[in-house]
Amino acid sequence: MASLTELERLIQLLAKLPGLGPRSARRAALHLIDRREQLLRPLASALTEAAERVKACSACGNLDTRDPCGICADPERDGTAICVVEDVRDLWALERAGAFRGRYHVLGGTLSALDGRGPESLRIGELVERVRATGAAEVILAMNATVEGQTTAHYVAERLEPTGAKLTRLAQGVPLGGELDYLDDGTLKAALRARRPAG
Numbered sequence: 558m559a560s561l562t563e564l565e566r567l568i569q570l571l572a573k574l575p576g577l578g579p580r581s582a583r584r585a586a587l588h589l590i591d592r593r594e595q596l597l598r599p600l601a602s603a604l605t606e607a608a609e610r611v612k613a614c615s616a617c618g619n620l621d622t623r624d625p626c627g628i629c630a631d632p633e634r635d636g637t638a639i640c641v642v643e644d645v646r647d648l649w650a651l652e653r654a655g656a657f658r659g660r661y662h663v664l665g666g667t668l669s670a671l672d673g674r675g676p677e678s679l680r681i682g683e684l685v686e687r688v689r690a691t692g693a694a695e696v697i698l699a700m701n702a703t704v705e706g707q708t709t710a711h712y713v714a715e716r717l718e719p720t721g722a723k724l725t726r727l728a729q730g731v732p733l734g735g736e737l738d739y740l741d742d743g744t745l746k747a748a749l750r751a752r753r754p755a756g
Contacts, residue, residue: 639661640659642664642699643663643667662687664681667705685720
């Protein structure tokens, strides 16, 4: 009977992961148990190691096993440009694209009155201090195109204005390969506002 309780606990914990409901969690738990040596034990070891070693970078907020993180410690990165993102997932997405070779700053979320997240809950003060201390020439506000993301970007821009850094935002609009008929109204409006010369 004890093993059933442990299995139920595993299922309950797996169900708390994003994208896994109770049914998917049961399937995942049974799959792990069936492949105990190939999956379950290595996963348990990796989880324990991650819990002990992974931490937030004191400079940018990225997750790594060292502090400062690999991006902040890389001398090849452009220290005059800082890209501000909502969370680590956004940082990783930009890194996958390989288009930005500067530094990052993870805010840790967005401003949200409904969720009780004000400016003091985010790493905005640290960003302002960092821009002043490093003399960053450009700060790219790479927030998501949501109401909360754009509200946060506006607030951050106001806080950074006295630093004298050039403030830019990611372009928004028609995605590569996108067909106008399938785009939502907000994306089309943003694309028209951000239009540029042809040719």
